[in-house]
Each structure stands twice: as structure tokens, then as C-alpha cells.
Amino acid sequence: MSQNPVTRAGGKFGLSNKETRDPIGIAVLALNKMAQSPLLDKLKMRRSTEAVVFNATRGGFKVAASASRTFSKKGKKGAAGVKTPSAQPKGLFDLKPTEDEQMLVDVVSEFAAEAIRPLAAEANEAAVTPHDVLAASLEIGLPILGVAESLGGIAEERSAVAGTLVAEALAKGDMGMAVATLAPGAVATALSLWGTDEQQQTYLPAFTGAEVPGAALALTEPAVLFDVFKPSTQAVKADGGLVLNGVKSLVPRGADAELFIIGAELDGKNVLVLVESSTPGLKVEADPAMGLKAASLSKVWLRDVKVEASAILGEADGSTYTEAVRLSRLAWCALAVGTGQAVLDYVIPYVKEREAFGEPISHRQSVAFMVANIAIELQAMRLITYKAASRAALGKDFSREVALARKICADKGMQIGNDGVQLLGGHGFTKEHPVERWYRDLRAVGILEGGVLV
Numbered sequence: 001m002s003q004n005p006v007t008r009a010g011g012k013f014g015l016s017n018k019e020t021r022d023p024i025g026i027a028v029l030a031l032n033k034m035a036q037s038p039l040l041d042k043l044k045m046r047r048s049t050e051a052v053v054f055n056a057t058r059g060g061f062k063v064a065a066s067a068s069r070t071f072s073k074k075g076k077k078g079a080a081g082v083k084t085p086s087a088q089p090k091g092l093f094d095l096k097p098t099e100d101e102q103m104l105v106d107v108v109s110e111f112a113a114e115a116i117r118p119l120a121a122e123a124n125e126a127a128v129t130p131h132d133v134l135a136a137s138l139e140i141g142l143p144i145l146g147v148a149e150s151l152g153g154i155a156e157e158r159s160a161v162a163g164t165l166v167a168e169a170l171a172k173g174d175m176g177m178a179v180a181t182l183a184p185g186a187v188a189t190a191l192s193l194w195g196t197d198e199q200q201q202t203y204l205p206a207f208t209g210a211e212v213p214g215a216a217l218a219l220t221e222p223a224v225l226f227d228v229f230k231p232s233t234q235a236v237k238a239d240g241g242l243v244l245n246g247v248k249s250l251v252p253r254g255a256d257a258e259l260f261i262i263g264a265e266l267d268g269k270n271v272l273v274l275v276e277s278s279t280p281g282l283k284v285e286a287d288p289a290m291g292l293k294a295a296s297l298s299k300v301w302l303r304d305v306k307v308e309a310s311a312i313l314g315e316a317d318g319s320t321y322t323e324a325v326r327l328s329r330l331a332w333c334a335l336a337v338g339t340g341q342a343v344l345d346y347v348i349p350y351v352k353e354r355e356a357f358g359e360p361i362s363h364r365q366s367v368a369f370m371v372a373n374i375a376i377e378l379q380a381m382r383l384i385t386y387k388a389a390s391r392a393a394l395g396k397d398f399s400r401e402v403a404l405a406r407k408i409c410a411d412k413g414m415q416i417g418n419d420g421v422q423l424l425g426g427h428g429f430t431k432e433h434p435v436e437r438w439y440r441d442l443r444a445v446g447i448l449e450g451g452v453l454v
Helices: 023-034 039-043 099-126 131-139 160-171 175-194 197-208 319-353 365-393 399-429 435-446
Strands: 214-218 234-238 241-251 257-266 269-276 282-286 298-308
Touching: 099 131, 099 160, 099 175, 099 435, 131 175, 160 175, 160 319, 160 365, 175 197, 175 214, 175 257, 175 319, 175 435, 214 241, 241 257, 241 269, 257 298, 257 319, 269 298, 269 319, 319 365, 319 399, 319 435, 365 399, 399 435
Parallel strands: 214 257, 234 257
Antiparallel strands: 234 241, 241 298, 257 269, 282 298
16 A cells, blocks of 8 residues: 555645555455444445435524433543543654554545545535435544544544544545534544543443434634634523523534534633533524535524533633634644645646637646646645644644644635636536535635534
């Protein structure tokens, strides 16, 4: 198996690549560790993807969220939880993935190409990710990617790099469906990183079992010029617990979620609060947006929602909340890189085959320069995102790196989407080609804060 300095999900040097793979062998090796079953056989990924019957309507929904299970309190109250150790430094900034990371990325890349990409247009129109795709994402271990081995997951050390590579590979199939499949894992990873023994023992067994609950990280709010570090959602101490009031927006798969991590302000500090969807006062409604439609974005209302004081996840001094925001921004950057790569891989053959005035449009310098610029900016996005991920995995301060990554991925990601539409001309404005959808999805990178977490 070839070990490239940059994963196949991204392509060497940010360029389109046509390398062949041995996906069955990769899948078997990776699934020995993750799922104990052959991925390709379960997904029938070598056959034509059958049409999926979508149960959701286009008109949206408005429901009172209710859980299908009861999370029984377990573990020692107040005791510290298991902490996943930081990765060990290699001494050099090395872009070469480990063997485990490479196998994981190959499996996810195959899944994205053959299970996600063919259904992306239908999922976008129906505004929901097919159940079969969500079920298949569990088979390759996405929800437990960032969960420590001792808690039933697969992480031997902090997995920010692996999480970044996986998010990039998934987004190359479709960003909306990638967000939908990553949402439960964001909550599971947060519990593994910051949960107490009681929180981990109460909730994580469900994520490591056969019936993984829907779950979502909710940080964004419907406010003009919203600042994630100044949330309007308030948590007030009362009767030995907390009472939450506020509204969260653009929450992926909110209608399916059984557990939320809500960002709120408590005594002037930002905190994360675990809230089960069956809690009285919590309601969910549709929150459709211009992009990420397959993620079934939702609005979560909290009106006098009462939880125990032990529902606070991590530290109450704002440090955990800040780290969650930074990790989530890192994940959005990885999603932007994957989607940008999809644009590049799509426009290269298009400009070579599309003819005008008797020759391929790729012969025009303005076209060739625009394609080259996409590759250049994409590689810059990838490098700074990987650097931020490597520092996060090592437990180092990565605030500067993730800020730079978010800036360049938000700006250049939008440019890549815009250039992709422009290169297709009138075709770029139609739904016949996926570039218009990728353009809309890329707009989310500089706006959304929650939903995904590396």
C-alpha cells in the first residue's frame, strides 16, 4: 500500500489524482480494529447504489424533541473521567499519516466516493441524509473515532489529526452528509475529552454500542453578527441545578438528537451543558439554510430547561468552551479542504473536455490560471489546517494556527467555490452539476461554529 506524504483524500500537492487503490484490503485491515466486519460487503459498495426512499418531507418539521431511550445515571458522581493522552511529538512537522491513519482515511474515502457521492443530490433535495448512509457510517467507527480505547472507542491518543483527515475525506463526497455523519461523534468526542466519570459512564456506552443515539453540539445562535464567545443563551443556578433559556440555530440533525451539548453563559463564563432531548422545555424546529441541506439543520429552543449542576461538561471557567470552539473550527476547515478538493477534481476534466471556438477551454490562459489558483489556495488551506491539527493532538496551544486556518479556509474556500461555478459557465449555475451545491456549502465555513468537533 502506497504511503503518500499527503493522504489520497486530498491528493498530492493539492492536485487532482487518479491513483488506484486496493480498497478491500484496506477495509479489512481497518475494520479489524473498528468494526470487526468487512465494510465493502456490508455496504455493497461495488454494486450500483440503489435508490433510497426518503421519509422526510421538504416542508420541514416542527416537533417537541423526545428521546427513544432513557440514559440511566452511572459512574462515580464528581469523580474525574478517563482522559485520552496527547500524541507523542515526532520532532519534525511531518505530513505523512501513520499507518492506522492512512488505513482509516482510505476506508472513509471509499465510503465517501461510493456511498455518499451518488446520493448527495437526492439528499440535498430531500434535506435529509439517508438512513442507510448514517447506519453505514457507524460501521466504520465514525462516532467513536475520538473516544478513548478504555471507554470503548478506538483512540489510543488524542485524534485531532485523524479526525481532520476523516472530515476532509467525507466532505469530498458531500459536506452536508459529512456534517450529518459527524454530528454524533462530536458529542462522543467531547464526552471523552472533558467528561466526568459519571458523564462518561452514563452516555458513552450508547455511542459505542449498536444503537448509536443522535446527538449534536449546539453553539451557534440566530443573531446578527453573532459572536460565539458571547452567547445569549443563559444558564442560571437554581434549586441546586441549572435553568437554561435561549435558542440555538443551525444544529445538525436536531430532530433526531437524543442528547445535546449546549453552549451557554453561566456567571459571566461560557460553559458546555449536557441536555437530554426529553427534558421539558426543549423544542426543535426546522432551520433550513442555503447550504448543508442534507445535515437537516435545526433550531433548538430552551425555555426554562432544568438540568442538574453535574450536567456541565468540563470546566466552568470558559476554558473547555473555548477549546470546543477551536476544535469545531478546525473541523470546519477540514470540511472546506475536502469540498475544495472535490471542486478541483471536478473542474479539471471539465475544462479539458469542454470546447469553445474549436478547442478545449483549458487552452485559454485565463482558465488555466484559475484552475492553478484553486490548487495553490487549496494546498495552503490544507497545510495550515494540518498544522493546527498536529498541535491540537500534541496538547499544545493551537489558537493562532486554528485562527489562521479558519481565516484562509473561509476566504479561499468561498473563492474556490466561486471559481468552480465560474469555470463551468452556465452549467455551474444549474443543479445538473454539483459545483453549485459545493459553492453553497462552502459558505458555512466562516459562519457555523458547532455541529462538528475534531
